[in-house]
Amino acid sequence: MFNEDICSKIILPFCSDYHRKRQIFNRSIQKYPSAIIYCENARDAEEAVRYAASKGMEIRVRSGGHNYEGFCIGNKRLVIDTSLLKDKSICEDTQTVRIGSGVNNRELYHYLSQYGYPFPSGTCPTVMAVGLTQGGGWGHSSRMFGLTCDLLVEAELVDPRGNLIVANDREHSDLFWALRGGGGGNFGVITSLTYQLLPKVTKVTYVDIQYSKINDGTSLHFLRTWQKWLLKKENRFTPNSRIFNSEKEGMGIFLRGFFYGTPEEATASVQPFLKICGAKASFRYVTFLEATEIDASVYPPFEKFRFAGRFVCGNYSNRQMVSIIRLVKKRARGSTYASVALYALGGKVRDLSPCETAFYYRKANYIMGIETIWKSPEVQPENLSWIHARFRCLCSLTVGSYINFPYLCTGNYMKAYYGGNAKRLMCIKSKYDPCNLFRFAQSIKPCYASRIYKIRGKD
Ligand SMILES: Cc1cc2nc3c(=O)[nH]c(=O)nc-3n(C[C@H](O)[C@H](O)[C@H](O)COP(=O)(O)OP(=O)(O)OC[C@H]3O[C@@H](n4cnc5c(N)ncnc54)[C@H](O)[C@@H]3O)c2cc1C
Incomplete structure (x- = not known):
């Protein structure tokens, strides 16, 4: 049994707020855990893990609940x-910041901005x-x-x-490697993280370029520009972009991000995007914190969606770009928004070798994902089929x-997520979690996974 102290932090299915507390960001995923334990300190987490292990209970670990496939929750699981x-505590002498595992992006940005520091999070x-x-x-x-994990110490x-x-x-340097x-x-269950601080930054330029009511020619021009621009040695700008098809606006494109420099420098750097027909651009010179708040303003508190994100290493021919554009020309029934999403990589991300941390695809030019968002539960099957049908095409174009x-439908997921780092991760998993206590549909397999699954049954 748990001690009395922790009992007050457990939410059980008969509790009045159980159904609110079991929800995650992606509301298309509905799971019914047997209990949710809210840890208030590392001791609570220790006790929860020991209890689950002693009872043979399956665990899920959750913090923000944003995992696209709901790997942080599960039916009849104990959610920690x-x-x-x-x-949160900053130490300017050692140039580090230490945060608990319940600190989100906004809280971290606000905290560090008081001292003038930027931070490369989401x-x-x-x-x-x-x-x-x-x-x-x-x-x-x-x-x-670099990536957020590159600053973890x-x-x-x-x-x-x-x-x-x-x-x-x-x-435990092998485990430290795997956690990045x-x-x-x-x-x-991670309870705290310590990161290296960066040089202070006063202002950045928030770049926002939009193209509305576009045709295929504009999308093609945009993709050609995107892939060429990313090859420039321009580390000051890490844009993301979407070619979208929305219920409200039809087909459109946006390109956004912070530019570490003045609006004049930003304008010069993104000139090729401004030359694309119909470009409407804004360049706002704001504090780093204000820039993160502009990003934040587009997010709803939750939604129903599926998204699959893959890495792109090379350049596409016109024919391949046409297939990419075709992915979102038609939305699934009931979909309010479908998009091809692009996230720039390169720059500092590429400075480390693929095996320096567990993040393998360092040499990729960008991440490309496809997404559909819907509202009514009735249309969920069509939306899931929509993404499934396109995933094959996405895979044929990505690495x-x-x-x-x-x-969830990613085949051979160990190779897909971890490439050449998969084997090393499996060895580290076997060393630190030999009984595979921390497992879920796409968790890292220990080296002897097949034997464990036979004994304990598949998830
Ligand atoms: C709207 C939205 C926007 C996003 N934007 C970005 C972005 O800009 N950049 C980007 O890289 N990603 C982005 N993501 C993806 C996001 O980084 C991942 O979903 C991330 O894992 C979410 O972390 P979480 O703690 O909020 O979610 P959770 O679902 O709680 O956790 C995610 C995973 O981490 C595990 N976990 C949670 N807490 C702990 C812990 N204390 N110890 C050990 N393991 C734990 C969970 O078991 C789960 O496997 C976005 C996701 C959403 C839904």
Whole structure:
């Protein structure tokens, strides 16, 4: 049994707020865990893990609940939730910041901005740094400063035996390697993360370029410009873009991001995009924090969606670009928004070798994903089929999948997410979680996974 202290932090199916607390960002995923434990400190996490292990209960670890496929939750699972771990402390002497696993992007940006520091995390305000960092962590500063995981210097986590351990360059350095790109929920319950600080930044230029009511010619011109522009050695700008088909606006494109420089420098840098027919651009000279708030303003509190994200390493021919544009020409029944999403890589991301951390696809030019969003549960099957049918085409044009944008139908997922790092990750998994306590539909397999699955049954 749990001690009395932790009992007050457990949400059970008969609790009045159970149905609210079991929800995650992607509302198309509905799971019914047997209990949710809200950890208020590392001791709670230790106790929760020991309890689950002693009872043979299956665990899910959750912080922000933004995993696209809901790997943070499950039917009849014990969910260990770290969203209440909100501590933050900065040490300017060592140039580090330490945060609890319940700190989200917005909270981290606000905290660091008080001291004048930027931080290369993601665009959605409610995504938690702990989930994002473990998968790599893309954001509008990636080309300038690297992935979020590249700044991680230490993690504290509760291992499968229920012990709090530290992973950094000196202690459990193999695990530290795996936590930087291996994806969340595989090795234990992280309770805190420490990151390196960056040089202070005063202002950035928020670039927003839009093209509305576009035709295929504009999309083609845009894709050609995108792939050529990314090859420039311009680390100051990490744009993301979408070629979208929305219920409200029809076909359109946007390109956004922070430029680390003045509006004049930004305008010169993105000239090729401004030359595309119909471009409407704005260049706002704002503080780093204001730029993150502009990003944040586009996100709803939750939605129903599927998204599959893959890596692009080369350049496309016109014929291939036409197939990409065709992916979103028709929406599924009931879909309110479908898009091909592009996230620039390169710059500092590429400076590390693919095996320096577990994030393998460092040499990719960008991430390309497809997405559909819908509202009514009735149209969910059509939307799932829509993405499934297009995923094959996406795979034929790309090389591997981004673990932070997972898709359940990804075949041979170990290879897809981790490429040449898959074997090393499997060995580290076997060492730190030999009983495969932390497992879910696409978790890292231990080396002897097939034997374990036979004994315990598949997830
Ligand atoms: C709207 C939206 C916008 C996004 N934008 C970006 C973006 O700009 N850049 C980017 O790189 N990604 C982005 N993502 C993807 C996001 O980074 C991942 O979904 C991330 O894993 C979410 O972390 P979370 O803690 O919020 O979610 P959760 O679902 O709670 O956790 C994600 C994974 O980490 C594990 N995990 C959670 N907490 C812990 C813990 N304490 N210890 C160990 N494991 C844990 C979970 O088990 C799960 O596998 C976005 C996702 C959404 C839904």
